[in-house]
Amino acid sequence: RHDMEALLDEHPIDSAAIEQVFVNRNRGTAMAVARASGVIMETIARRGIVIAEYSPSQMKMAVTGSGSADKQQVGAVVSMRLGLDTVDGPADVADALGIALCHAQHHPRRAQVARR
Structure with missing residues (x-):
């Protein structure tokens, strides 16, 4: 999370988008991606930036x-x-x-x- 904060400090954004997590065969990978996405989304949302999700x-x-x-x-x-x-x-x-x-x-x- 600290690295994400530093990245946003260095490269400010006013908009964000993320791909919706898709679970196919490997649920373990999907869970890891979902956790990482959650941290990223929470860090961005704390700055008041709306995050769009696309399939x-x-x-x-x-x-x-x-x-x-x-x-x-x-x-x-x-x-x-x-x-x-x-x-x-x-x-x-x-x-x-x-x-x-x-x-x-x-x-x-x-x-x-x-x-x-």
Whole structure:
């Protein structure tokens, strides 16, 4: 939690988004992710920042136009939209960037910023 506080001090935010935790086969992994997400969400919420949650299919629909896109499709479209050759790292990196792009499309302040 201290590291998250330091990160938010160094890089202030006014909006946040997170992918909803999806439980497939490995419940242990899902529980660990849920715990970490809870700490992050609580730390952000203490600062009065609203956190939006998006399902994997919502993110895929916003990024690729298909709620059933696979990880490779998400990675390719995220790379293209952000002007990157590729998204380095595990598929979770592309998913996180996809959540950010999805949030930018859905966040109400987007329209206000675009008008300025």
